[in-house]
Structures are given as structure tokens and as C-alpha cells.
Amino acid sequence: xxxxxxxxxxxxxxxxxxxxxxxxxxxxxxxxxxxxxxxxxxxxxxxxxxxxxxxxxxxxxxxxxxxxxxxxxxxxxxxxxxxxxxxxxxxxxxxxxxxxxxxxxxxxxxxxxxxxxxxxxxxxxxxxxxxxxxxxxxxxxxxxxxxxxxxxxxxxxxxxxxxxxxxxxxxxxxxxxxxxxxxxxxxxxxxxxxxxxxxxxxxxxxxxxxxxxxxxxxxxxxxxxxxxxxxxxxxxxxxxxxxxxxxxxxxxxxxxxxxxxxxxxxxxxxxxxxxxxxxxxxxxxxxxxxxxxxxxxxxxxxxxxxxxxxxxxxxxxxxxxxxxxxxxxxxxxxxxxxxxxxxxxxxxxxxxxxxxxxxxxxxxxxxxxxxxxxxxxxxxxxx
Numbered sequence: 001x002x003x004x005x006x007x008x009x010x011x012x013x014x015x016x017x018x019x020x021x022x023x024x025x026x027x028x029x030x031x032x033x034x035x036x037x038x039x040x041x042x043x044x045x046x047x048x049x050x051x052x053x054x055x056x057x058x059x060x061x062x063x064x065x066x067x068x069x070x071x072x073x074x075x076x077x078x079x080x081x082x083x084x085x086x087x088x089x090x091x092x093x094x095x096x097x098x099x100x101x102x103x104x105x106x107x108x109x110x111x112x113x114x115x116x117x118x119x120x121x122x123x124x125x126x127x128x129x130x131x132x133x134x135x136x137x138x139x140x141x142x143x144x145x146x147x148x149x150x151x152x153x154x155x156x157x158x159x160x161x162x163x164x165x166x167x168x169x170x171x172x173x174x175x176x177x178x179x180x181x182x183x184x185x186x187x188x189x190x191x192x193x194x195x196x197x198x199x200x201x202x203x204x205x206x207x208x209x210x211x212x213x214x215x216x217x218x219x220x221x222x223x224x225x226x227x228x229x230x231x232x233x234x235x236x237x238x239x240x241x242x243x244x245x246x247x248x249x250x251x252x253x254x255x256x257x258x259x260x261x262x263x264x265x266x267x268x269x270x271x272x273x274x275x276x277x278x279x280x281x282x283x284x285x286x287x288x289x290x291x292x293x294x295x296x297x298x299x300x301x302x303x304x305x306x307x308x309x310x311x312x313x314x315x316x317x318x319x320x321x322x323x324x325x326x327x328x329x330x331x332x333x334x335x336x337x338x339x340x341x342x343x344x345x346x347x348x349x350x351x352x353x354x355x356x357x358x359x360x361x362x363x364x365x366x367x368x369x370x371x372x373x374x375x376x377x378x379x380x381x382x383x
Contacts, residue, residue, distance in 0.1 A: 001080055003174060003316055004383045005087025006231045010238020017084065018157030021146070023168045024080035024175075032073025042066050049191070052198045053205075060124060067128035074139035081142040086227050087234065088156070093145060101138035108133040174383055177322035178313055184322075188329045188359070189215075196337040196352045200287075204349040207287035210278045211295055211353075218263035222256040222303060226310035233314030234383075242377050249311040249371060256303040264299035267292050287349055294353035304364030308371045316381035317370070324366050333359045 001024045008016040038045075043062045050058065078101075085094045109130025115121025122129060146158050153159040189212065197208045229252040236245035267274065275288035312321050333355055340351030347354075370376070 001083035001171075001175070002087040002227070002230050003178075003234050003313055003318075004171065005084055006234025006314060007238035007316070007383045009088070010235040014155050015157035015160070017087065018152070019160050019162075019164065020167055020171060021080060021084040021158070022161050023164060023171045024083075025077055026163055027168065027171065027175075028076030028080045029073050032076040035069055035072045039066050039069050042069075049195055050198050052201070054202070057202075063125050064128045067125060067132055071132040071135040074136045078135065078139040078142050081146045084146065085142075087231055089228075089231055091224075091228060097138055097141050097145065100141060101134050104137045105131055105134035170383065174316060174318060177318040181309070181318065181322040181325050184325050184329045188333050192329070192334055192337065193352065193356060196334075196341055197349045199341045199345075200348040200352075203281070203283035204287045206279065206281070206284045207275070207291050208349065210275055210284075210288050211291050213278070214267065214274065214292060214295055218260055218299060219302060219306065222260055222306045223310075225252060225255060226306045228252075229307065230310045230314040233311050234316075237315045237376075237382070242374075245311070245315065249307065252311065253303065253307040256307050257300060260299040260303040264296040267296035267299075271296070290350050291353050294350070294357045298357045298360035298364075301361040301364030304368045305360060308367035309363075311371055312367065312376055315376035316383050317376035317378075320370060320375075321367060324370075325363065328359055328362050328366075332362060 001021060004020045005017045008014065008020070042065050043058070046053070046058045046061050046065070050061075053061070082094050082097075085091070107130075109127050111117045111119040112122050112126030112130050113124070114126075119126075146152060194205065194208060197204050229248055232248045233245045236242070236248065271292040272285065272289040275285050275292060278288075279285065309321055312318065336355035336358065337352045340347055340355060344351050
């Protein structure tokens with residue numbers, strides 16, 4: 001959606017922005033509701049994939065996952081409209097709605113966990129229900145922003161809600177590889193890495209959860225800047241100004257590299273202190289202070305990864321990065337991780353984190369080389 005909208009602006013065709021976004025809303029809502037097929041099988045899947053997890057932990061994971069599935073469709077709609085706003089460059093509006101969603105999440109979850117403001121006291125499941133209600137709330141707010149203002153309807157065609165088979169095909173052609181790319185990232189960090197580390201015990205799983213929070217802290221600011229880069233590159237490519245696109249990418253990488261290198265230095269210098277902010281359990285601290293050094297090791301290459309993958313997406317070059325991502329995920333993270341668990345069990349989670357580091361390094365280098373090859377300047381990649 002961001003690529004289509006930004007390139008449409010570059011081509012001076014603003015009315016096409018709303019029309020393509022509606023196709024995204026229809027597709028997103030459909031796939032969101034389709035995810036409900038996972039609801040009845042959740043418990044079996046968690047018990048099968050994570051046999052080392054305790055029954056109590058599996059019960060909590062299953063409950064949270066099942067409730068969260070109900071929020072996938074509104075989340076997809078929010079994501080589509082959010083990327084529409086990103087493509088227009090209206091990131092402040094998107095930021096305001098995100099803050100609203102966060103505070104709604106805090107309020108709903110607090111009320112449902114502890115039984116405040118007339119809500120039932122649900123305990124742990126209240127967190128999932130609170131997140132679901134906040135997701136629906138944010139979706140409604142973004143829909144109002146999308147359809148409400150007159151300028152949105154007249155200039156950007158947001159009232160043109162008809163379904164178009166041709167536009168939907170164009171969206172899927174560009175969006176499916178990008179979607180698979182994102183899906184593989186979630187699978188890699190949310191499922192495969194957790195599964196591999198689970199062989200080392202629950203203390204290492206707890207440490208991994210802390211590491212994911214640290215990675216989020218360093219990654220999300222870079223991801224936010226790179227989302228803006230997708231828009232800027234898309235506009236430049238839509239106008240066939242490839243030199244400007246390359247300048248944007250160079251500036252984006254410079255900023256991201258500085259930010260993530262600083263975060264790497266903080267992780268190296270204060271790793272144990274950071275882990276102890278989350279827990280004082282000795283076994284978790286021991287696992288975490290080793291893992292955070294691996295996290296620090298791949299920060300610079302993650303700056304390459306996030307910058308150039310978003311730049312390529314803005315240019316419409318999505319199939320090649322998606323294929324690379326799939327290959328590296330299977331060969332390096334899954335294959336290498338299994339090799340570590342099987343043949344070098346004494347390394348515990350450290351061996352898996354080494355493979356995760358290699359995984360990020362490979363992504364960063366290959367995406368950087370793809371961008372520098374200028375293969376994305378081919379007009380066939382235009383949305």
C-alpha cells in the first residue's frame with residue numbers, strides 16, 4: 001500500500017491512492033478473518049511445537065493466542081490505512097492514532113485484569129481482551145481519518161470504495177512477496193527462534209523474551225525512519241528520479257547505522273544491567289547477559305537490513321528480497337539453529353543466537369548489494 005500510494009503521488013495521480021487502499025482493506029479483512037481457522041487448533045500446536053513448555057505456560061499461550069486471533073481483521077484494516085497515511089507522508093496523524101491505541105490498550109487491559117470501571121476481573125486473559133478492544137478502537141479511529149475529511153475524499157479518492165479485480169491483482173502482485181517477507185520475519189523471530197531456544201530450558205526462553213524487547217527498542221526507531229524512506233523512495237521512483245532515490249537511501253542508512261551502533265555500544269557496556277531491569281533470577285541473567293552480546297553484534301547489519309529492504313520496497317522490487325529472506329531463514333536460522341541444538345548442545349542458547357546473528361548479517365549485506373546493483377531501477381517494478 002505504501003509503495004502504491006507513494007508512487008501514485010510521484011506520478012501525479014493522487015486519486016489512485018484511495019482506490020488502491022480500498023482493495024487493501026478488502027484483502028486485509030478477508031485474510032484477517034481467515035486466520036480464525038487457527039482458533040480450534042491452537043492448543044495442539046503449542047503442545048506439539050513447544051513440548052518443553054510447562055502445561056501452565058501452554059495454557060496461557062493458547063488463551064492469549066486465541067483471543068488475539070479475533071483482532072487480526074481490525075489490525076489488518078488499521079495497517080492498511082496506516083500505510084496509506086505513510087504513503088502520503090502524514091506520519092504525525094499516524095503517530096497520534098498509535099498513541100491513542102497504546103493508551104487505550106493500557107486502560108482496557110488494566111480495567112479487565114483487575115476488574116476496574118465496572119469491568120470483570122479476568123486476570124491474565126484480560127490483557128489479551130484489552131489489546132483486542134484497543135485494536136478495534138484504533139481501527140475505527142483510522143477509518144474516521146480515512147473517510148472523514150473532505151480533502152481525503154475529493155483529492156485522494158477515499159470515498160471510491162468499489163472493488164476492482166484489476167487493482168486487487170496489482171496489489172497482490174506487489175503485496176504478496178512483501179507480505180511473505182514480513183511473515184518470514186515474524187516466523188523467524190517469533191516461532192523458529194523461540195522453538196530452537198526452548199531446547200535450552202525456560203530460563204533461556206525468558207532471556208530471549210528480554211532480548212526481543214531490547215531488539216525492539218533499537219529496531220523500531222530505525223523501522224519508523226525506514227518506513228518514511230519507503231515513501232520518499234516511492235515518490236522519487238514514481239517520478240523516475242532515481243538519483244534522488246539513491247540519495248534518500250544513503251541518508252537513511254547513515255542515520256540508522258549511527259543509531260543502531262550507539263545501541264550496540266550500550267548493550268555491550270550495560271548488558272547485565274539491562275537484563276536485571278527485567279529480572280533478578282540468576283539463571284535468566286546469566287543467559288541474558290550472553291545473548292545481549294550477540295544482539296549487539298548484529299546491530300550495524302540490522303541497520304543495513306531495515307534500510308535497504310524498505311528502500312527496495314519503495315522501488316517496487318519485492319520478489320527478490322522475499323526469496324532471499326526465505327532462503328536465509330530456512331538455511332541459516334532454521335538449518336544452522338538445528339545443527340547447533342543437535343551437534344553442539346553445550347552451547348545452549350548461545351549457539352542459536354550465533355545463527356541469528358549470521359542470519360541478520362547475511363540479510364544486511366545482500367540487501368545492500370541488491371540496492372547498489374541498481375536492478376530496482378527497472379521500470380517493470382513500478383506499481
